[in-house]
Amino acid sequence: MVAYxxxxxxSQSPDSEERGSAAHLSALAYLNHVGPADEQAALYASLIGFLDDPSVKVRAALAYGLLHSSEAPRPIILALLHDSAVISRAVLQYSPVLIDADLMGLIKTLDQPMLLAICQRTTVSARLAAAMIARNDFQITLRLLKRTEIALSDTLLRDLATNLGEQSDVRGALLARSDLPADARLLLVQRVTEALKGARIVKGALAPERLGRVLRDGADTALAAIGEREAVKASGAYVSCLVVSDRINTRVLLHAVVTGHVMFFADCLAELAQAPRAKVFALLESGSRPSLNALLARCGLREGVRNLLARLVLYARASDLADDAAARHYVVTALTEELIVEHDGVIPDELEEAFAYLSEQNIVLARKAARGVMSAFASDATSPMALPDMDPRLALPAA
Structure with a gap:
């Protein structure tokens, strides 16, 4: 206890260190005071007096004592907010007394260090974050995007994806946000695909043709996965946007079913056929083949594509295409062989795109299925595999 x-x-010492101790003690005494009101008033008056101290150390000691308390006097905190930079930054970052109205008027004039201090506050409102992002400072924008608890508007997130989507750091921060609109997420996936296509390390690892197939397959999977998540939310805006932009084609529909994104597939059919979503789900789950063909005809699909998709739906009912690579491989192989037999090896023009897709997937899925079989065999095998003896004359020399 310090005597009066x-x-x-x-407080009257010529030494700034001692005056700073007095300022800090005054702040703590004010915050923890439980006595008469006149004592509280005297403590408040002493805080006001320390605001006029010529030493930054003294005013900083006062700020340090009040900084983290929501009970600190607003006039004192506002005065410290406009003090020297080192004090102002601390107040901006830590004081819970400040509200949006105190900060909004400062956003347009603060420099980057001050804005960074606001970015690190315990809570930042969406309104405040939007105002700081409007300053068009890359580091500020990136820090705010990484704070996923700040609810930014869909419009703002779309604008950032469009204008800053070329920046890998911003792409990563946006894609990590669960509130990113589906169309903006798809746009960023396209930017990622373009970036990978141009990366030297990627181009050097795969032949151009194979790289194109891998990236196209990944982009189709992303498109369907985003659509599946939107379908769970029962939001039709994403699929409507895809239909308007002519992004739904035979390949996308096939890929959605083959990869197990059946809810996205159903939403696509409902949008194309302008049919109730529940009715489409019922037909896909238990409808007859003629009923499926009628639905697909309403979607504007040609006869050959209709028949192929109807077969695929029937296969999908009996297989787990979402998680079982072997089941996918079986279904794709069966469809490919049926097309070859049905058309005597001469695939019609309307099915060329679908046949090319099935052929690509056959290779990819065969590899995945083989890896699964070999790993399962290796874990279950109890004895070494018996291999035939090799004629020494046929052995290849070491490289």
């Missing part, structure tokens, strides 16, 4: 005379001696 000792406190007076400290």
């Amino acid at each position: 005379q000792e406190f007076v001696s400290l």
Whole structure:
């Protein structure tokens, strides 16, 4: 306990360190005071007096004592907010007394260090974040995007994806946000695909043709996966946007079913056929082949594509295409062989795109299925595999 005379001696000392101790003690005493109101008023008056101290150290000691308390006097905190930079930054970052109205008027004039201090506040409102992003400072924008608890508007997130989507750091921060609109997420996936296509390390690892197939397959999977998540939310805006932009084609429909994104597939058919979503789900789950063909005809699909998709739906009912690579491989192989037999090896023009897709997937899925079989065999095998003896004359020399 510091006696009153000792406190007076400290507060009037020519040594800034001692005056700073007195300022800090005054702040703590004010915040923890439980006595008469006149004592509280005297403590408040002493805080006001320390605001006029010529030493930054003293005013900083006062700020340090009040900084983290929601009970700190607003006039004192506002005065410290406009003090020297080192004090102002601390107040901006830590004081819970400040509200949006105190900060919004400062956003347009603050420099980057001050804005960074606001970015690190415990809570930042969406309104405040939007105002700081409007400053068009890359580092500020990136820091705010990484704070996924700040609810930014869909419009703002779309604008950032469009204008800053070329920047890999921003892409990563946006894609990590669960509130990113589906169309903006798809746009960023396209930017990622373009970036990978141009990366030297990627181009050097795969032949151009194979790289194109891998990236196209990944982009189709992303498109369907985003659509599946939107379908769970029962939001039709994403699929409507795809239909308007002519992004739904035979390949996308086939890929959605083959990869197990059946809810996205159903939403696509409902949008194309302008049919109730529940009715489309019922037909896909238990409808007859003629009923499926009728639905697909309403979608504007040609006869050959209709028949192929109807077969695929029937196969999908009996297989787990979402998680079982072997089941996918079986279905794709069966469809490919049926097309070859049905058309005597001469695939019609309307099915060329679908046949090319099935052929690509056959290779990819065969590899995945083989890896699964070999790993399962290796874990279950109890004895070494018996291999035939090799004629020494046929052995290849070491490289």
